Amino acid sequence: MHVPANSPEAVFRLNQTEYEAKAIAVLRSGRYILGEETRSFERGFSAFLGGGTTVGVASGLDALTIALHVLGVGPGDEVILQGNTYIATALAVSRCGAVPVFTDPDERFFMSPKNVAAAITPRTRAVLVTHLYGMMTPMDGLTSLAASAGLLLLEDCAQAHGCRWRGKKAGLFGDAGCFSFYPTKNLGAFGDGGAVVTKDETAAERMRAYRNYGSEKKYHNAEIGVNSRLDELQAGLLNVKLGHLDELNAIKRGIAERYLKELDNPAVILPAVIPGAENVWHQFVVRSAARDALRRHLAGRGIDTDIHYPIPPHLSGAYAFLGLGRGSLPVAEKLADTVLSLPSFVGMTGAEISAVVDAVNSFPG
Ligand SMILES: Cc1ncc(COP(=O)(O)O)c(C=O)c1O
Structure with a gap:
């Protein structure tokens, strides 16, 4: 018997007719960027999590980068990570011009609040925890540490769609939760995609503008933004998968x-x-x-x-x-x-x- 390490097409086959019908509907809609599928996914994903406002973006790396940038992390800042995370977590910090500070995790794969506390310097702006492998980090120590040290707390939830700590879903513990919809993730698209979730409505508004050239209103550009949008085809297919x-x-x-x-x-x-x-x-x-x-x-x-x-x-x-x-x-x-x-x-x-x-x-x- 051959057992593969993974099989993304098996997930597709499980609800194949729904995905195919959705893809055809989006193709026929004539609306491919920032339309009703994206808005509906953003509402649906917040409902799935049980809180927060969702902003769909083009990838997990972009979700992390946009969240850090909009929350004010930039050159001269340090962001504390766990040393066993996927490199994309650190790349996002670097893309903001800040420095990733790697701390040793514990042997169970989790970020260690003790090691995070020891890594705090006057330049530390944020703690960015990764719920690696879809295993939920025990959050009590990290949330109280971030609050007492006056640091932003962000979660890399790229592998953790639906994880909970004491009943609350990953992504809702700090200032922002960042998700990837890379095809092999538990909530995977059929291409690239990502999302930021935040309880801060003002930050969500800024992220929505920032992902779209910094444009709050068509042709009104309040800041230098990027092009990082969840497209309608991926959003439509994610709407189907979110239902399952x-x-x-x-x-x-x-x-x-x-x-x-x-x-x-x-x-x-x-x-x-x-x-x-x-x-x-x-x-x-x-x-x-x-x-x-x-x-x-x-x-x-x-x-x-x-x-x-x-x-x-x-x-x-x-x-x-x-x-x-x-x-x-x-x-x-x-x-x-x-x-x-x-x-x-x-x-x-x-x-x-x-x-x-x-x-x-x-x-x-
Ligand atoms: C922990 C972690 N962070 C960030 C990312 C980046 O996500 P993406 O591939 O969608 O850019 C991934 C997935 O690849 C990941 O596993």
């Missing part, structure tokens, strides 16, 4: 529950499940000191895996200028050397899940 997101997340949760129950190999560490956190399991990531051997063992049984992510941003060429060598973030580096993402996708069969379980459990270590 709870079931899609439930499928991912079902796969994770089987893995958590059935994986049983002392050489493999399972992801930590935290009381109060509801995960959407964008990825199911295990750890092993013998990760590369485990990966080869699985490949030998036809099981594809992935590594999210093999090089932490601070060790990438892009951030070499920060001068953070190997050893500067020991936990982030250890995670990069030991994490392995098991297949976990909508459309995965029970037999495929069993094949992964058997293969992992038979790994000699």
